[in-house]
Amino acid sequence: MTLALDLVSWACLMLGAAFVVIGGIGLVRMPDFFTRTHPAGLTDTLGAGLILVGLMIESGWSLNLAKLAMILIFLLFTSPTASHALAHAALVSGLKPWTKPGADSEQNRSKP
Amino acid sequence: MSPQFVIVAIAILATMGLAVSRAVVGPTVFDRILAANTFGTKTVLLIAVVGYLTGRPDFLDLALVYALINFIGVIAALKFIKFGHFADHRSESNR
Amino acid sequence: MAHRISLFVSLATVWLLLSGHYTGLLLTLGAASCVVVIAISHRMDVIDHESHPIHLGWRLPGYWLWLLAEIVKANIDVARRVVDPSLPIDPRLFEVPAHQKTDLGRVIYANSITLTPGTLSTDVSRDKIQVHALSGAGEDDLRTGTMDAKVCALEGNS
Structure with missing residues (x-):
């Protein structure tokens, strides 16, 4: 493999790893369910995407590239569907979204 | 052994740890499912990266299957929480 | 038939x-299983322009x-907000109009909204989509209607 491709692959993998970790931190830091879905989407789109693209460059032209592309396309199709289903179910069950000036975050944590 | 795969694997494992902590803390059932979903997609990535780390790209097939199962699992868990059972009698009576 | x-x-x-x-x-087995899957899908009546949108084309x-x-x-915007120590988020729930003519178009629009971090579609109805956004920036982006117009153009005149 040429040096340039190697560097691009490294960059993709490291950036992807950074996005995945930032998403994980966001999942713990955010104040309520609805805001937590956003960092979770972060890890599903660019985090997963960059890591899989890095692996694709690493594998070169082979069947593995097609398999990685299939995993990526599948993740990009299903992750918004799952997020939407979750958020819709949470909203229907009466979970109130947290808003900025709301110091009364306790009332938002009512059980569904 | 390539160092870049080790770094990525550690990063993914760290995120999986954070997701598990969110799943334990909750507080609502939706937080837990969201954390489980994140954990599942990170598992797919981890399987793929570990496949390259150990020089066995056959692991990609497992990652693909896990991606399928994870999605169906999340939807099934949601449906179970919403209805309390998997059978949807109303849609059957409409047929 | 094209589907x-x-x-x-x-x-x-x-x-x-x-x-x-x-x-x-193995090639024979593969061709046979493809034919069986198509036969079953035909019996289930699930092969149409929604499950297989080839009319969107190029x-x-x-x-x-x-x-x-x-x-x-x-992604960069949301990542910046997450790592900022003061956590500069201002979540809000609002509705944006959806001008798509078909269900498929609305689903593509709603999924595109959800796929973009920082905005999350929570409910889809005939002519509008309810969205949860992490910040005012995400809401302003959607309110410009660029994505709505792009999905409408993607739908074409069909």
């Missing part, structure tokens, strides 16, 4: 890419490229 041929081509592609063994027996890759750029921008 069935297109479904056969995509199933065969998946088989060829995933198996990696190109012997007579407009789809262009839309994906545009969406990719949006996703990258939104």
